[in-house]
Amino acid sequence: MIVKMIGTGAILATRFSASALIDDKILIDVPNGAMKQIRRLGNKPENIDVVLLTHFHGDHYFDMPFLLFEQGLIRKREAPLHVVAPRGESYKIKDLFLRGYEEETYEKLAQNTMLNIIEIDRDEEIELEGYKIKAVKVEHTDSLKTLGYIIRKDGKSFGYTGDARLCDGIIAILNKTEKTVMDVSFIQKHDMHVGLEEAEELGAKYKEKCEIIATHMCDDVRSQEVKYIKIADDGDVFEV
Numbered sequence: 001m002i003v004k005m006i007g008t009g010a011i012l013a014t015r016f017s018a019s020a021l022i023d024d025k026i027l028i029d030v031p032n033g034a035m036k037q038i039r040r041l042g043n044k045p046e047n048i049d050v051v052l053l054t055h056f057h058g059d060h061y062f063d064m065p066f067l068l069f070e071q072g073l074i075r076k077r078e079a080p081l082h083v084v085a086p087r088g089e090s091y092k093i094k095d096l097f098l099r100g101y102e103e104e105t106y107e108k109l110a111q112n113t114m115l116n117i118i119e120i121d122r123d124e125e126i127e128l129e130g131y132k133i134k135a136v137k138v139e140h141t142d143s144l145k146t147l148g149y150i151i152r153k154d155g156k157s158f159g160y161t162g163d164a165r166l167c168d169g170i171i172a173i174l175n176k177t178e179k180t181v182m183d184v185s186f187i188q189k190h191d192m193h194v195g196l197e198e199a200e201e202l203g204a205k206y207k208e209k210c211e212i213i214a215t216h217m218c219d220d221v222r223s224q225e226v227k228y229i230k231i232a233d234d235g236d237v238f239e240v
């Protein structure tokens with residue numbers, strides 16, 4: 001799998017909001033500005049076949065309307081656009097669209113994209129486009145369901161934590177993957193996000209097993225010296 005970091009920033013940061021593109025066709029999270037950033041990085045939003053949403057905070061799904069425009073306004077898909085989202089929350093995709101545009105536009109784009117919304121929950125695994133995708137429950141806020149994902153293909157496994165404090169779900173992802181992109185928003189530990197000090201400790205512990213790649217960072221995290229994890233930047237590409 002080839003992973004391209006579309007955005008690596010927290011909400012208040014110079015980098016784009018966190019998302020990643022696998023093999024040019026699986027997009028993990030669709031934050032504010034993601035479609036334009038995908039174009040700027042030389043990729044094509046119309047090539048995306050699968051979307052994995054970790055949770056419904058705006059910096060993870062506010063470009064969903066524009067993904068539908070990219071894929072359904074001037075073209076029709078010949079196979080479904082799969083959008084995987086935490087169970088019970090996916091109604092927010094249409095809700096958001098209707099804040100900005102008309103219902104008939106949504107219906108047209110949903111039809112043209114063959115939009116297939118799949119709700120998923122902890123420990124459920126699905127197979128899409130030859131990839132095995134497993135949802136892992138992580139702890140982020142008390143009221144919002146948040147999932148990390150493990151994506152497997154050809155014997156390789158890649159993890160993405162979503163937004164989460166250090167929790168069992170993150171450990172489960174690290175134990176089952178060779179590379180994991182992890183929310184490292186702040187330098188200090190935090191009750192909604194992993195801190196850099198915690199990430200470095202995990203990096204030391206897992207250094208033989210799983211490489212940790214930091215994303216969703218505030219700018220001050222980026223300028224820190226690190227030894228055991230990788231600080232990703234927008235546009236970075238790595239292979240799993």
Ligand SMILES: [Zn+2]
Pocket residue numbers: 055057140163
């Ligand atoms: Zn969040």
Ligand SMILES: [Zn+2]
Pocket residue numbers: 057059060163216
């Ligand atoms: Zn976030």
